[in-house]
Amino acid sequence: MWSISNIANWVNEWLGKNFSAAWVTVFEMVIAGILVISLFAVLGLILVIMERKVSAWMQIRLGPNRVGPKGLLQSAADTVKLLVKEAMTPNGADKFLFNLAPYLAIVVSMLLMAPIAFAKDFMLWDLNIGVLYVSAISSVSVISILMAGWASNNKYSLMGAMRSGAQIVSYELSAGLAILSIVVLTGSLNMNDIIRSQADGWWIFKGHFPVWISFIIFLIAITAETNRAPFDLAEAESELTAGFHTEYSGMKFALFFLAEYVNVFIVCAIGATLFLGGWMPFHIGHWEGFNHIMDFIPSSLWFFGKTFFLIFLIMWFRWTFPRLRIDQLLNLEWKYLLPIGMINLLLVTAMAILKWHF
């Protein structure tokens, strides 16, 4: 049967027959790099047009409908526009940090791609501490934002960056607690183990009430961590023009923009892996026929379907809720999400020890 892992194995065998082991490693790294970069480009195009269409329909508008069939090529046209624009560096800026920041942002999102299982037996790096790796690397993205804000030598950028720092540092905690509740249930930090433990049902079904709470906390925390509305204080168009990327233009701005959307994809992929079973098909108890039909849908489709469902949820939040003030934002985290998350973690631990889950 055709599957992504079969193609990968076939490529590996073909390379192994024709080249020495060292060259095989080099070629495979190059292929993986090209795949990641092209996934970046495709995701950027798809997510931007999706965001614009979803926002338009939610605000009773039409959205882009001129470029290409039903406006689907709009984001491609925008990318070309950004590519040919001049990427300016302001006079008073710290040139080295200013130019480094967008690359750091994009490198962080590339690193986060590594431990995600895109399909059955198909991932870049089968890391035994995948979940820890993800939560550790994702906090580095705040450094790129702080760097951009500081180096721009602009008060709006600096304020945006400082807000973003406070926001990500605090929301990292509740995202971590929500992730921990799944780690407690699985007993492993490995992404593959976590997916395999959901073969007889996704955690959102097996873990019932406490896992629902941690799923909601996780959704709120990742919305805050990716700096999207209602938590987009780092950008806050109405007060800070564009926050930390006020001074950026052309492709440097586009890299920040791309990193934001790819980060959304990655956190949603992690959410899908932890709570919705990654590439595991949807099974119901002992309905053999139904389960068999579900097995026929390729695992990559399951993974991307769940991820895009979560991405849609996050877009839905963005176009529904008004933005929070900075004090409300920190109140929400420290007075509500964190205590609830801690108590919930205790509940999940009790549940895991007493085997209350299905």
Added chain:
Amino acid sequence: MFIVNYIKEVFGALKSLAVGLRRTMFYFTHHKEIITEQYPDNRATLKMSDRFKGEVVMPHDEKNEHRCTGCTACEVACPNGTIKIITKFEVNAEGKKKKAIDKFVYHLELCTMCNLCITACPSDAIKMAQTFEHSVFDRSHLTKVLNKPDSKIMEGVE
């Protein structure tokens, strides 16, 4: 009780968020509600919303009569001198002299469509039209005389 209030607050917040999410999902799934007009394409069937204000006009009836008495209430009400009324004295049938308008000059290029002249008018002589294609090559085309040539005031309007 603090803890009861706390839990109430959390559930209240979740409920109100759900209400908002339901509304946007309704719009997302009901494309018939879309209010965007694709203007140059649907110029013939364009639907204007009720409160849109395009320019000040003075309606005339079929006998070329308007309702303007020349009281200049609109000129006084206008915040940026858009309206200038030039009056004249007419001699009516009984030989009495009576004030009437000669020219109702309206500067569209200065108008902000604030609607104050319409509310100030005691005899409903002017109203807002919904026309909006006002671009011209010369600014002087935007200075308009609203009363038609040889028009008279309507009978019974004082």
